[in-house]
Amino acid sequence: MRFFSLPLAAKTKAAHPCGPKPHRGYSYIGQEKLSKVKDYEKGNRDAVEVYDVKVSILAPTSSSFSLRATIGLTWFLQESFDQGPVRDELYPNRWPDEDDIPNFRAFMERLYERCHQIHQQILQALALGLGLGLAFFRDMCDHNTSELRLNHYPGCEAAILHKGAKRISEHTDFGTVTLLFQDSVGGLEIEDQDVPGDYFPIPFENKAEMIVNIGDCLQRWSNDKFRATSHRVVLPPGSSDAWVRDRYSVAYFGKPNRSQVVGTLPELLPDGAKSKYSNITTWEYIDEKLSLTY
Incomplete structure:
Protein backbone atom coordinates (compact mmCIF):
# COMPACT_ATOMS: atom_id res chain seq x y z
CA MET A 1 0.00 0.00 0.00
CA ARG A 2 1.48 3.33 -1.03
CA PHE A 3 -0.02 5.18 1.92
CA PHE A 4 1.65 3.03 4.57
CA SER A 5 4.99 3.32 2.78
CA LEU A 6 5.00 7.07 3.40
CA PRO A 7 7.28 8.52 6.08
CA LEU A 8 5.58 8.84 9.45
CA ALA A 9 5.58 12.64 9.16
CA ALA A 10 3.52 12.41 5.96
CA LYS A 11 1.04 9.92 7.43
CA THR A 12 0.48 11.96 10.56
CA LYS A 13 -0.64 14.94 8.50
CA ALA A 14 -3.89 12.94 8.42
CA ALA A 15 -3.63 11.79 12.04
CA HIS A 16 -6.60 10.29 13.88
CA PRO A 17 -7.43 12.40 16.94
CA CYS A 18 -6.36 11.19 20.37
CA GLY A 19 -9.96 10.44 21.39
CA PRO A 20 -12.55 8.12 19.86
CA LYS A 21 -14.17 10.71 17.57
CA PRO A 22 -14.08 11.42 14.76
CA HIS A 23 -13.09 7.96 13.50
CA ARG A 24 -11.06 9.43 10.68
CA GLY A 25 -7.48 9.44 9.46
CA TYR A 26 -4.27 7.61 10.35
CA SER A 27 -3.97 5.50 13.52
CA TYR A 28 -0.54 4.37 14.66
CA ILE A 29 0.28 0.95 16.10
CA GLY A 30 -1.39 0.42 19.48
CA GLN A 31 -3.63 3.51 19.27
CA GLU A 32 -6.80 1.43 18.96
CA LYS A 33 -7.46 -1.41 21.43
CA LEU A 34 -10.25 -3.66 20.19
CA SER A 35 -9.58 -6.17 22.97
CA LYS A 36 -11.67 -3.86 25.16
CA VAL A 37 -14.85 -4.63 23.20
CA LYS A 38 -14.30 -8.39 22.91
CA ASP A 39 -17.56 -10.27 23.64
CA TYR A 40 -19.38 -6.94 24.08
CA GLU A 41 -22.66 -8.24 22.66
CA LYS A 42 -22.30 -11.47 24.65
CA GLY A 43 -22.83 -9.43 27.79
CA ASN A 44 -19.17 -9.00 28.80
CA ARG A 45 -18.47 -5.31 29.46
CA ASP A 46 -15.16 -5.88 31.25
CA ALA A 47 -11.96 -4.77 29.54
CA VAL A 48 -9.53 -7.59 28.80
CA GLU A 49 -6.45 -7.49 31.03
CA VAL A 50 -3.35 -6.40 29.14
CA TYR A 51 0.01 -8.04 29.79
CA ASP A 52 2.98 -6.05 28.55
CA VAL A 53 5.71 -7.74 26.56
CA LYS A 54 8.92 -6.00 25.51
CA VAL A 55 9.32 -6.50 21.78
CA SER A 56 11.24 -5.03 18.89
CA ILE A 57 9.44 -4.73 15.57
CA LEU A 58 12.23 -4.14 13.12
CA ALA A 59 12.42 -4.86 9.42
CA PRO A 60 15.07 -7.54 8.71
CA THR A 61 16.64 -5.34 6.05
CA SER A 62 16.64 -1.63 5.30
CA SER A 63 13.04 -0.39 5.40
CA SER A 64 11.01 2.74 5.87
CA PHE A 65 9.33 1.07 8.84
CA SER A 66 11.29 0.75 12.06
CA LEU A 67 9.71 0.76 15.49
CA ARG A 68 10.64 -0.30 19.00
CA ALA A 69 7.67 -0.50 21.32
CA THR A 70 6.18 -2.01 24.44
CA ILE A 71 3.14 -3.90 23.26
CA GLY A 72 0.54 -5.72 25.34
CA LEU A 73 -0.50 -9.21 24.37
CA THR A 74 -4.03 -7.99 23.70
CA TRP A 75 -2.92 -4.94 21.77
CA PHE A 76 -2.62 -5.43 18.07
CA LEU A 77 0.29 -4.92 15.71
CA GLN A 78 -1.49 -2.79 13.14
CA GLU A 79 -1.70 0.70 11.68
CA SER A 80 -4.73 1.91 9.77
CA PHE A 81 -6.40 4.70 7.80
CA ASP A 82 -10.12 5.46 8.14
CA GLN A 83 -12.46 7.53 6.01
CA GLY A 84 -16.16 8.24 5.88
CA PRO A 85 -18.49 9.69 3.24
CA VAL A 86 -17.25 12.39 0.90
CA ARG A 87 -19.59 14.95 2.48
CA ASP A 88 -19.95 14.64 6.23
CA GLU A 89 -20.31 18.01 7.95
CA LEU A 90 -20.07 16.39 11.38
CA TYR A 91 -16.95 14.28 10.78
CA PRO A 92 -14.96 15.47 7.73
CA ASN A 93 -12.29 13.17 6.37
CA ARG A 94 -8.60 13.68 7.07
CA TRP A 95 -6.34 13.29 4.06
CA PRO A 96 -2.58 13.23 3.49
CA ASP A 97 -1.15 15.94 1.26
CA GLU A 98 -1.82 15.41 -2.43
CA ASP A 99 1.87 16.05 -3.14
CA ASP A 100 2.87 13.18 -0.83
CA ILE A 101 0.59 10.64 -2.50
CA PRO A 102 -1.04 11.87 -5.73
CA ASN A 103 -4.57 10.65 -6.59
CA PHE A 104 -4.94 8.81 -3.27
CA ARG A 105 -8.00 10.79 -2.21
CA ALA A 106 -9.75 10.46 -5.58
CA PHE A 107 -9.18 6.71 -5.68
CA MET A 108 -10.37 6.18 -2.11
CA GLU A 109 -13.52 8.22 -2.67
CA ARG A 110 -14.40 6.10 -5.72
CA LEU A 111 -13.77 2.90 -3.75
CA TYR A 112 -15.93 4.14 -0.88
CA GLU A 113 -18.86 4.83 -3.20
CA ARG A 114 -18.58 1.41 -4.87
CA CYS A 115 -18.57 -0.33 -1.48
CA HIS A 116 -21.64 1.69 -0.47
CA GLN A 117 -23.48 0.38 -3.53
CA ILE A 118 -22.53 -3.22 -2.68
CA HIS A 119 -23.61 -2.71 0.93
CA GLN A 120 -27.04 -1.57 -0.22
CA GLN A 121 -27.36 -4.53 -2.60
CA ILE A 122 -26.58 -6.98 0.23
CA LEU A 123 -29.18 -5.34 2.47
CA GLN A 124 -31.79 -5.61 -0.29
CA ALA A 125 -30.99 -9.29 -0.82
CA LEU A 126 -31.24 -9.95 2.91
CA ALA A 127 -34.62 -8.24 3.11
CA LEU A 128 -35.95 -10.27 0.19
CA GLY A 129 -34.68 -13.47 1.78
CA LEU A 130 -36.62 -12.63 4.95
CA GLY A 131 -39.80 -11.91 3.01
CA LEU A 132 -39.64 -8.20 3.75
CA GLY A 133 -39.83 -5.28 1.34
CA LEU A 134 -36.85 -4.58 -0.88
CA ALA A 135 -36.13 -1.29 0.91
CA PHE A 136 -36.61 -2.59 4.47
CA PHE A 137 -32.94 -2.46 5.55
CA ARG A 138 -31.75 -0.19 2.75
CA ASP A 139 -33.80 2.78 3.95
CA MET A 140 -32.27 2.47 7.42
CA CYS A 141 -28.83 3.00 5.88
CA ASP A 142 -29.53 5.51 3.11
CA HIS A 143 -27.81 8.48 4.82
CA GLU A 157 9.38 -11.58 14.38
CA ALA A 158 7.27 -14.73 14.49
CA ALA A 159 8.33 -15.19 18.12
CA ILE A 160 6.20 -12.18 19.08
CA LEU A 161 3.06 -13.90 17.79
CA HIS A 162 4.12 -17.28 19.19
CA LYS A 163 4.14 -15.63 22.63
CA GLY A 164 0.46 -14.82 22.31
CA ALA A 165 0.43 -11.31 20.89
CA LYS A 166 -2.04 -10.81 18.04
CA ARG A 167 -1.96 -8.71 14.94
CA ILE A 168 -5.51 -7.78 15.92
CA SER A 169 -7.49 -9.03 18.91
CA GLU A 170 -10.79 -10.89 18.85
CA HIS A 171 -13.65 -8.52 18.13
CA THR A 172 -16.91 -8.03 16.25
CA ASP A 173 -17.58 -5.08 13.97
CA PHE A 174 -20.01 -2.39 15.04
CA GLY A 175 -22.32 -2.04 12.05
CA THR A 176 -24.60 -4.02 9.71
CA VAL A 177 -22.21 -6.02 7.53
CA THR A 178 -18.50 -5.65 6.78
CA LEU A 179 -17.01 -6.10 3.32
CA LEU A 180 -13.49 -7.41 3.76
CA PHE A 181 -10.66 -7.87 1.25
CA GLN A 182 -7.42 -9.55 2.32
CA ASP A 183 -4.06 -10.44 0.81
CA SER A 184 -2.38 -13.86 0.65
CA VAL A 185 -0.27 -13.60 3.81
CA GLY A 186 -2.86 -15.31 6.02
CA GLY A 187 -3.70 -15.19 9.71
CA LEU A 188 -7.40 -14.20 9.58
CA GLU A 189 -9.55 -16.43 11.78
CA ILE A 190 -13.26 -16.39 12.66
CA GLU A 191 -15.03 -17.89 15.64
CA ASP A 192 -17.01 -21.12 15.31
CA GLN A 193 -20.44 -19.96 16.45
CA ASP A 194 -21.30 -23.50 17.52
CA VAL A 195 -18.16 -23.73 19.66
CA PRO A 196 -17.52 -20.33 21.29
CA GLY A 197 -13.83 -19.63 21.78
CA ASP A 198 -12.72 -21.86 18.90
CA TYR A 199 -11.40 -20.04 15.82
CA PHE A 200 -10.61 -21.38 12.37
CA PRO A 201 -8.60 -19.81 9.51
CA ILE A 202 -10.10 -18.10 6.46
CA PRO A 203 -7.53 -18.64 3.70
CA PHE A 204 -6.94 -16.30 0.80
CA GLU A 205 -8.55 -17.67 -2.37
CA ASN A 206 -8.09 -14.97 -4.98
CA LYS A 207 -7.85 -11.20 -5.35
CA ALA A 208 -11.50 -10.90 -6.38
CA GLU A 209 -12.81 -12.56 -3.22
CA MET A 210 -14.88 -10.45 -0.83
CA ILE A 211 -15.61 -11.73 2.68
CA VAL A 212 -18.90 -10.56 4.23
CA ASN A 213 -19.11 -10.49 8.03
CA ILE A 214 -22.25 -9.78 10.05
CA GLY A 215 -21.91 -6.85 12.46
CA ASP A 216 -23.36 -5.94 15.85
CA CYS A 217 -26.21 -3.75 14.59
CA LEU A 218 -27.64 -6.54 12.43
CA GLN A 219 -27.37 -8.90 15.40
CA ARG A 220 -29.29 -6.41 17.52
CA TRP A 221 -31.95 -5.80 14.86
CA SER A 222 -32.54 -9.54 14.45
CA ASN A 223 -32.54 -10.36 18.19
CA ASP A 224 -29.57 -12.72 17.59
CA LYS A 225 -31.08 -14.50 14.58
CA PHE A 226 -27.99 -13.21 12.75
CA ARG A 227 -24.96 -13.23 15.02
CA ALA A 228 -22.01 -10.91 14.65
CA THR A 229 -18.83 -12.56 13.41
CA SER A 230 -16.03 -12.53 15.96
CA HIS A 231 -12.68 -12.53 14.19
CA ARG A 232 -8.97 -11.88 14.76
CA VAL A 233 -5.61 -11.90 12.98
CA VAL A 234 -2.90 -14.14 14.39
CA LEU A 235 0.22 -15.98 13.26
CA PRO A 236 -0.52 -17.46 9.81
CA PRO A 237 -1.10 -21.23 9.97
CA GLY A 238 1.91 -23.34 9.11
CA SER A 239 4.35 -20.45 9.56
CA SER A 240 7.87 -21.73 10.00
CA ASP A 241 9.95 -18.66 9.10
CA ALA A 242 11.43 -16.44 11.80
CA TRP A 243 9.93 -13.37 10.13
CA VAL A 244 6.22 -12.87 9.38
CA ARG A 245 5.58 -10.77 6.27
CA ASP A 246 3.63 -7.50 6.15
CA ARG A 247 -0.10 -8.06 5.78
CA TYR A 248 -2.64 -5.71 4.16
CA SER A 249 -6.42 -5.69 4.12
CA VAL A 250 -9.31 -3.35 3.25
CA ALA A 251 -12.58 -3.26 5.21
CA TYR A 252 -15.80 -1.38 4.55
CA PHE A 253 -17.91 -1.15 7.70
CA GLY A 254 -21.53 -0.75 6.67
CA LYS A 255 -23.54 1.23 9.22
CA PRO A 256 -27.13 2.36 9.75
CA ASN A 257 -28.17 6.02 9.73
CA ARG A 258 -26.96 7.79 12.87
CA SER A 259 -30.55 8.43 14.06
CA GLN A 260 -31.68 4.86 13.35
CA VAL A 261 -32.70 2.81 16.38
CA VAL A 262 -30.66 -0.40 16.77
CA GLY A 263 -32.86 -2.30 19.17
CA THR A 264 -34.66 -5.44 18.05
CA LEU A 265 -36.96 -4.76 15.09
CA PRO A 266 -40.58 -5.87 15.66
CA GLU A 267 -40.67 -7.46 12.18
CA LEU A 268 -37.82 -9.79 13.22
CA LEU A 269 -39.09 -10.69 16.68
CA PRO A 270 -40.98 -14.01 16.80
CA ASP A 271 -44.39 -14.03 18.48
CA GLY A 272 -44.01 -14.21 22.23
CA ALA A 273 -40.24 -13.61 22.16
CA LYS A 274 -38.66 -10.94 24.34
CA SER A 275 -36.38 -8.29 22.88
CA LYS A 276 -32.77 -8.62 24.05
CA TYR A 277 -31.68 -5.13 23.05
CA SER A 278 -32.63 -1.61 24.07
CA ASN A 279 -33.77 1.00 21.56
CA ILE A 280 -30.72 3.23 21.47
CA THR A 281 -29.67 4.99 18.30
CA THR A 282 -26.77 3.98 16.08
CA TRP A 283 -25.03 7.18 17.18
CA GLU A 284 -25.34 6.27 20.87
CA TYR A 285 -24.37 2.64 20.37
CA ILE A 286 -21.27 3.22 18.27
CA ASP A 287 -20.18 6.09 20.50
CA GLU A 288 -20.37 3.72 23.48
CA LYS A 289 -18.13 1.16 21.80
CA LEU A 290 -15.68 3.66 20.30
CA SER A 291 -15.15 5.20 23.73
CA LEU A 292 -13.66 1.87 24.81
CA THR A 293 -11.33 1.40 21.86
CA TYR A 294 -9.40 4.69 21.92
Whole structure:
Protein backbone atom coordinates (compact mmCIF):
# COMPACT_ATOMS: atom_id res chain seq x y z
CA MET A 1 0.00 0.00 0.00
CA ARG A 2 1.48 3.33 -1.03
CA PHE A 3 -0.02 5.18 1.92
CA PHE A 4 1.65 3.03 4.57
CA SER A 5 4.99 3.32 2.78
CA LEU A 6 5.00 7.07 3.40
CA PRO A 7 7.28 8.52 6.08
CA LEU A 8 5.58 8.84 9.45
CA ALA A 9 5.58 12.64 9.16
CA ALA A 10 3.52 12.41 5.96
CA LYS A 11 1.04 9.92 7.43
CA THR A 12 0.48 11.96 10.56
CA LYS A 13 -0.64 14.94 8.50
CA ALA A 14 -3.89 12.94 8.42
CA ALA A 15 -3.63 11.79 12.04
CA HIS A 16 -6.60 10.29 13.88
CA PRO A 17 -7.43 12.40 16.94
CA CYS A 18 -6.36 11.19 20.37
CA GLY A 19 -9.96 10.44 21.39
CA PRO A 20 -12.55 8.12 19.86
CA LYS A 21 -14.17 10.71 17.57
CA PRO A 22 -14.08 11.42 14.76
CA HIS A 23 -13.09 7.96 13.50
CA ARG A 24 -11.06 9.43 10.68
CA GLY A 25 -7.48 9.44 9.46
CA TYR A 26 -4.27 7.61 10.35
CA SER A 27 -3.97 5.50 13.52
CA TYR A 28 -0.54 4.37 14.66
CA ILE A 29 0.28 0.95 16.10
CA GLY A 30 -1.39 0.42 19.48
CA GLN A 31 -3.63 3.51 19.27
CA GLU A 32 -6.80 1.43 18.96
CA LYS A 33 -7.46 -1.41 21.43
CA LEU A 34 -10.25 -3.66 20.19
CA SER A 35 -9.58 -6.17 22.97
CA LYS A 36 -11.67 -3.86 25.16
CA VAL A 37 -14.85 -4.63 23.20
CA LYS A 38 -14.30 -8.39 22.91
CA ASP A 39 -17.56 -10.27 23.64
CA TYR A 40 -19.38 -6.94 24.08
CA GLU A 41 -22.66 -8.24 22.66
CA LYS A 42 -22.30 -11.47 24.65
CA GLY A 43 -22.83 -9.43 27.79
CA ASN A 44 -19.17 -9.00 28.80
CA ARG A 45 -18.47 -5.31 29.46
CA ASP A 46 -15.16 -5.88 31.25
CA ALA A 47 -11.96 -4.77 29.54
CA VAL A 48 -9.53 -7.59 28.80
CA GLU A 49 -6.45 -7.49 31.03
CA VAL A 50 -3.35 -6.40 29.14
CA TYR A 51 0.01 -8.04 29.79
CA ASP A 52 2.98 -6.05 28.55
CA VAL A 53 5.71 -7.74 26.56
CA LYS A 54 8.92 -6.00 25.51
CA VAL A 55 9.32 -6.50 21.78
CA SER A 56 11.24 -5.03 18.89
CA ILE A 57 9.44 -4.73 15.57
CA LEU A 58 12.23 -4.14 13.12
CA ALA A 59 12.42 -4.86 9.42
CA PRO A 60 15.07 -7.54 8.71
CA THR A 61 16.64 -5.34 6.05
CA SER A 62 16.64 -1.63 5.30
CA SER A 63 13.04 -0.39 5.40
CA SER A 64 11.01 2.74 5.87
CA PHE A 65 9.33 1.07 8.84
CA SER A 66 11.29 0.75 12.06
CA LEU A 67 9.71 0.76 15.49
CA ARG A 68 10.64 -0.30 19.00
CA ALA A 69 7.67 -0.50 21.32
CA THR A 70 6.18 -2.01 24.44
CA ILE A 71 3.14 -3.90 23.26
CA GLY A 72 0.54 -5.72 25.34
CA LEU A 73 -0.50 -9.21 24.37
CA THR A 74 -4.03 -7.99 23.70
CA TRP A 75 -2.92 -4.94 21.77
CA PHE A 76 -2.62 -5.43 18.07
CA LEU A 77 0.29 -4.92 15.71
CA GLN A 78 -1.49 -2.79 13.14
CA GLU A 79 -1.70 0.70 11.68
CA SER A 80 -4.73 1.91 9.77
CA PHE A 81 -6.40 4.70 7.80
CA ASP A 82 -10.12 5.46 8.14
CA GLN A 83 -12.46 7.53 6.01
CA GLY A 84 -16.16 8.24 5.88
CA PRO A 85 -18.49 9.69 3.24
CA VAL A 86 -17.25 12.39 0.90
CA ARG A 87 -19.59 14.95 2.48
CA ASP A 88 -19.95 14.64 6.23
CA GLU A 89 -20.31 18.01 7.95
CA LEU A 90 -20.07 16.39 11.38
CA TYR A 91 -16.95 14.28 10.78
CA PRO A 92 -14.96 15.47 7.73
CA ASN A 93 -12.29 13.17 6.37
CA ARG A 94 -8.60 13.68 7.07
CA TRP A 95 -6.34 13.29 4.06
CA PRO A 96 -2.58 13.23 3.49
CA ASP A 97 -1.15 15.94 1.26
CA GLU A 98 -1.82 15.41 -2.43
CA ASP A 99 1.87 16.05 -3.14
CA ASP A 100 2.87 13.18 -0.83
CA ILE A 101 0.59 10.64 -2.50
CA PRO A 102 -1.04 11.87 -5.73
CA ASN A 103 -4.57 10.65 -6.59
CA PHE A 104 -4.94 8.81 -3.27
CA ARG A 105 -8.00 10.79 -2.21
CA ALA A 106 -9.75 10.46 -5.58
CA PHE A 107 -9.18 6.71 -5.68
CA MET A 108 -10.37 6.18 -2.11
CA GLU A 109 -13.52 8.22 -2.67
CA ARG A 110 -14.40 6.10 -5.72
CA LEU A 111 -13.77 2.90 -3.75
CA TYR A 112 -15.93 4.14 -0.88
CA GLU A 113 -18.86 4.83 -3.20
CA ARG A 114 -18.58 1.41 -4.87
CA CYS A 115 -18.57 -0.33 -1.48
CA HIS A 116 -21.64 1.69 -0.47
CA GLN A 117 -23.48 0.38 -3.53
CA ILE A 118 -22.53 -3.22 -2.68
CA HIS A 119 -23.61 -2.71 0.93
CA GLN A 120 -27.04 -1.57 -0.22
CA GLN A 121 -27.36 -4.53 -2.60
CA ILE A 122 -26.58 -6.98 0.23
CA LEU A 123 -29.18 -5.34 2.47
CA GLN A 124 -31.79 -5.61 -0.29
CA ALA A 125 -30.99 -9.29 -0.82
CA LEU A 126 -31.24 -9.95 2.91
CA ALA A 127 -34.62 -8.24 3.11
CA LEU A 128 -35.95 -10.27 0.19
CA GLY A 129 -34.68 -13.47 1.78
CA LEU A 130 -36.62 -12.63 4.95
CA GLY A 131 -39.80 -11.91 3.01
CA LEU A 132 -39.64 -8.20 3.75
CA GLY A 133 -39.83 -5.28 1.34
CA LEU A 134 -36.85 -4.58 -0.88
CA ALA A 135 -36.13 -1.29 0.91
CA PHE A 136 -36.61 -2.59 4.47
CA PHE A 137 -32.94 -2.46 5.55
CA ARG A 138 -31.75 -0.19 2.75
CA ASP A 139 -33.80 2.78 3.95
CA MET A 140 -32.27 2.47 7.42
CA CYS A 141 -28.83 3.00 5.88
CA ASP A 142 -29.53 5.51 3.11
CA HIS A 143 -27.81 8.48 4.82
CA ASN A 144 -24.43 6.89 4.53
CA THR A 145 -22.19 7.08 7.60
CA SER A 146 -20.23 3.91 6.88
CA GLU A 147 -16.44 3.75 7.13
CA LEU A 148 -13.72 2.45 4.84
CA ARG A 149 -10.48 1.29 6.45
CA LEU A 150 -7.05 0.41 5.12
CA ASN A 151 -5.10 -1.94 7.40
CA HIS A 152 -1.37 -2.60 7.52
CA TYR A 153 0.11 -5.23 9.81
CA PRO A 154 3.87 -4.58 9.73
CA GLY A 155 6.23 -7.51 9.39
CA CYS A 156 7.48 -8.76 12.74
CA GLU A 157 9.38 -11.58 14.38
CA ALA A 158 7.27 -14.73 14.49
CA ALA A 159 8.33 -15.19 18.12
CA ILE A 160 6.20 -12.18 19.08
CA LEU A 161 3.06 -13.90 17.79
CA HIS A 162 4.12 -17.28 19.19
CA LYS A 163 4.14 -15.63 22.63
CA GLY A 164 0.46 -14.82 22.31
CA ALA A 165 0.43 -11.31 20.89
CA LYS A 166 -2.04 -10.81 18.04
CA ARG A 167 -1.96 -8.71 14.94
CA ILE A 168 -5.51 -7.78 15.92
CA SER A 169 -7.49 -9.03 18.91
CA GLU A 170 -10.79 -10.89 18.85
CA HIS A 171 -13.65 -8.52 18.13
CA THR A 172 -16.91 -8.03 16.25
CA ASP A 173 -17.58 -5.08 13.97
CA PHE A 174 -20.01 -2.39 15.04
CA GLY A 175 -22.32 -2.04 12.05
CA THR A 176 -24.60 -4.02 9.71
CA VAL A 177 -22.21 -6.02 7.53
CA THR A 178 -18.50 -5.65 6.78
CA LEU A 179 -17.01 -6.10 3.32
CA LEU A 180 -13.49 -7.41 3.76
CA PHE A 181 -10.66 -7.87 1.25
CA GLN A 182 -7.42 -9.55 2.32
CA ASP A 183 -4.06 -10.44 0.81
CA SER A 184 -2.38 -13.86 0.65
CA VAL A 185 -0.27 -13.60 3.81
CA GLY A 186 -2.86 -15.31 6.02
CA GLY A 187 -3.70 -15.19 9.71
CA LEU A 188 -7.40 -14.20 9.58
CA GLU A 189 -9.55 -16.43 11.78
CA ILE A 190 -13.26 -16.39 12.66
CA GLU A 191 -15.03 -17.89 15.64
CA ASP A 192 -17.01 -21.12 15.31
CA GLN A 193 -20.44 -19.96 16.45
CA ASP A 194 -21.30 -23.50 17.52
CA VAL A 195 -18.16 -23.73 19.66
CA PRO A 196 -17.52 -20.33 21.29
CA GLY A 197 -13.83 -19.63 21.78
CA ASP A 198 -12.72 -21.86 18.90
CA TYR A 199 -11.40 -20.04 15.82
CA PHE A 200 -10.61 -21.38 12.37
CA PRO A 201 -8.60 -19.81 9.51
CA ILE A 202 -10.10 -18.10 6.46
CA PRO A 203 -7.53 -18.64 3.70
CA PHE A 204 -6.94 -16.30 0.80
CA GLU A 205 -8.55 -17.67 -2.37
CA ASN A 206 -8.09 -14.97 -4.98
CA LYS A 207 -7.85 -11.20 -5.35
CA ALA A 208 -11.50 -10.90 -6.38
CA GLU A 209 -12.81 -12.56 -3.22
CA MET A 210 -14.88 -10.45 -0.83
CA ILE A 211 -15.61 -11.73 2.68
CA VAL A 212 -18.90 -10.56 4.23
CA ASN A 213 -19.11 -10.49 8.03
CA ILE A 214 -22.25 -9.78 10.05
CA GLY A 215 -21.91 -6.85 12.46
CA ASP A 216 -23.36 -5.94 15.85
CA CYS A 217 -26.21 -3.75 14.59
CA LEU A 218 -27.64 -6.54 12.43
CA GLN A 219 -27.37 -8.90 15.40
CA ARG A 220 -29.29 -6.41 17.52
CA TRP A 221 -31.95 -5.80 14.86
CA SER A 222 -32.54 -9.54 14.45
CA ASN A 223 -32.54 -10.36 18.19
CA ASP A 224 -29.57 -12.72 17.59
CA LYS A 225 -31.08 -14.50 14.58
CA PHE A 226 -27.99 -13.21 12.75
CA ARG A 227 -24.96 -13.23 15.02
CA ALA A 228 -22.01 -10.91 14.65
CA THR A 229 -18.83 -12.56 13.41
CA SER A 230 -16.03 -12.53 15.96
CA HIS A 231 -12.68 -12.53 14.19
CA ARG A 232 -8.97 -11.88 14.76
CA VAL A 233 -5.61 -11.90 12.98
CA VAL A 234 -2.90 -14.14 14.39
CA LEU A 235 0.22 -15.98 13.26
CA PRO A 236 -0.52 -17.46 9.81
CA PRO A 237 -1.10 -21.23 9.97
CA GLY A 238 1.91 -23.34 9.11
CA SER A 239 4.35 -20.45 9.56
CA SER A 240 7.87 -21.73 10.00
CA ASP A 241 9.95 -18.66 9.10
CA ALA A 242 11.43 -16.44 11.80
CA TRP A 243 9.93 -13.37 10.13
CA VAL A 244 6.22 -12.87 9.38
CA ARG A 245 5.58 -10.77 6.27
CA ASP A 246 3.63 -7.50 6.15
CA ARG A 247 -0.10 -8.06 5.78
CA TYR A 248 -2.64 -5.71 4.16
CA SER A 249 -6.42 -5.69 4.12
CA VAL A 250 -9.31 -3.35 3.25
CA ALA A 251 -12.58 -3.26 5.21
CA TYR A 252 -15.80 -1.38 4.55
CA PHE A 253 -17.91 -1.15 7.70
CA GLY A 254 -21.53 -0.75 6.67
CA LYS A 255 -23.54 1.23 9.22
CA PRO A 256 -27.13 2.36 9.75
CA ASN A 257 -28.17 6.02 9.73
CA ARG A 258 -26.96 7.79 12.87
CA SER A 259 -30.55 8.43 14.06
CA GLN A 260 -31.68 4.86 13.35
CA VAL A 261 -32.70 2.81 16.38
CA VAL A 262 -30.66 -0.40 16.77
CA GLY A 263 -32.86 -2.30 19.17
CA THR A 264 -34.66 -5.44 18.05
CA LEU A 265 -36.96 -4.76 15.09
CA PRO A 266 -40.58 -5.87 15.66
CA GLU A 267 -40.67 -7.46 12.18
CA LEU A 268 -37.82 -9.79 13.22
CA LEU A 269 -39.09 -10.69 16.68
CA PRO A 270 -40.98 -14.01 16.80
CA ASP A 271 -44.39 -14.03 18.48
CA GLY A 272 -44.01 -14.21 22.23
CA ALA A 273 -40.24 -13.61 22.16
CA LYS A 274 -38.66 -10.94 24.34
CA SER A 275 -36.38 -8.29 22.88
CA LYS A 276 -32.77 -8.62 24.05
CA TYR A 277 -31.68 -5.13 23.05
CA SER A 278 -32.63 -1.61 24.07
CA ASN A 279 -33.77 1.00 21.56
CA ILE A 280 -30.72 3.23 21.47
CA THR A 281 -29.67 4.99 18.30
CA THR A 282 -26.77 3.98 16.08
CA TRP A 283 -25.03 7.18 17.18
CA GLU A 284 -25.34 6.27 20.87
CA TYR A 285 -24.37 2.64 20.37
CA ILE A 286 -21.27 3.22 18.27
CA ASP A 287 -20.18 6.09 20.50
CA GLU A 288 -20.37 3.72 23.48
CA LYS A 289 -18.13 1.16 21.80
CA LEU A 290 -15.68 3.66 20.30
CA SER A 291 -15.15 5.20 23.73
CA LEU A 292 -13.66 1.87 24.81
CA THR A 293 -11.33 1.40 21.86
CA TYR A 294 -9.40 4.69 21.92
